[in-house]
Amino acid sequence: DAGVTQSPTHLIKTRGQQVTLRCSPKSGHDTVSWYQQALGQGPQFIFQYYEEEERQRGNFPDRFSGHQFPNYSSELNVNALLLGDSALYLCASSLLGQSGANVLTFGAGSRLTVL
Amino acid sequence: QQQVKQSPQSLIVQKGGISIINCAYENTAFDYFPWYQQFPGKGPALLIAIRPDVSEKKEGRFTISFNKSAKQFSLHIMDSQPGDSATYFCAASMRTNAGKSTFGDGTTLTVKP
Numbered sequence: 001d002a003g004v005t006q007s008p009t010h011l012i013k014t015r016g017q018q019v020t021l022r023c024s025p026k027s028g029h030d031t032v033s034w035y036q037q038a039l040g041q042g043p044q045f046i047f048q049y050y051e052e053e054e055r056q057r058g059n060f061p062d063r064f065s066g067h068q069f070p071n072y073s074s075e076l077n078v079n080a081l082l083l084g085d086s087a088l089y090l091c092a093s094s095l096l097g098q099s100g101a102n103v104l105t106f107g108a109g110s111r112l113t114v115l
Numbered sequence: 116q117q118q119v120k121q122s123p124q125s126l127i128v129q130k131g132g133i134s135i136i137n138c139a140y141e142n143t144a145f146d147y148f149p150w151y152q153q154f155p156g157k158g159p160a161l162l163i164a165i166r167p168d169v170s171e172k173k174e175g176r177f178t179i180s181f182n183k184s185a186k187q188f189s190l191h192i193m194d195s196q197p198g199d200s201a202t203y204f205c206a207a208s209m210r211t212n213a214g215k216s217t218f219g220d221g222t223t224l225t226v227k228p
Contacts, residue, residue, distance in 0.1 A: 040220070040221075041220050042121070042204050042218030042220045042221050043159065043204070043218045045217070048212075048214045090159070093214075094212075096211075102149070102164065102208075102210050103213070104216065106159045108157050
């Protein structure tokens with residue numbers, strides 16, 4: 001049973017560049033949430049995608065955007081990168097609805113370094 | 116705005132001892148309180164979770180205690196083992212959408228052999 005897969009695992013960018021991170025949810029899950037985990041901190045909710053639409057959004061600027069595809073996979077895009085965007089970006093999948101909605105499965109993350 | 120506060124930041128316990136990590140939340144709309152375990156290079160993995168209609172839940176060596184009136188909950192690890200050495204995060208969310216969770220800042224647990 002494949003869990004949540006993310007790519008790339010590591011990447012280095014310079015300030016002002018743009019980055020795209022990818023996520024494939026766990027089989028059977030239909031919802032993808034993205035989190036930013038700065039060093040030494042807990043994950044912070046960026047946004048959530050369900051039925052190919054952004055359903056919920058955390059306190060992140062519009063530089064952060066995303067997409068969900070018909071196969072439930074998702075992308076996170078960050079424009080105009082800042083040094084402070086350096087973090088581990090985690091994708092989590094779940095099944096939205098009355099059953100299984102509280103089972104959140106995380107991927108291993110994409111480590112972004114902005115120089 | 117820190118809605119979930121976790122303590123301590125780090126914890127060192129001898130093998131066989133009890134590890135206790137505490138969390139406090141502010142938003143009374145939260146009705147699902149999971150604990151996650153994260154090893155270096157891995158994503159958080161669900162360890163155990165509780166709903167506010169019960170005061171305690173036990174799964175093996177792991178127990179959650181929940182105090183609704185105080186808006187606090189804690190994780191107890193009995194008979195701590197070196198393999199339990201990891202970072203532990205508490206979280207809070209709505210039961211119908213754990214995808215939007217608010218996390219604590221984590222506790223790094225070291226179990227000495």
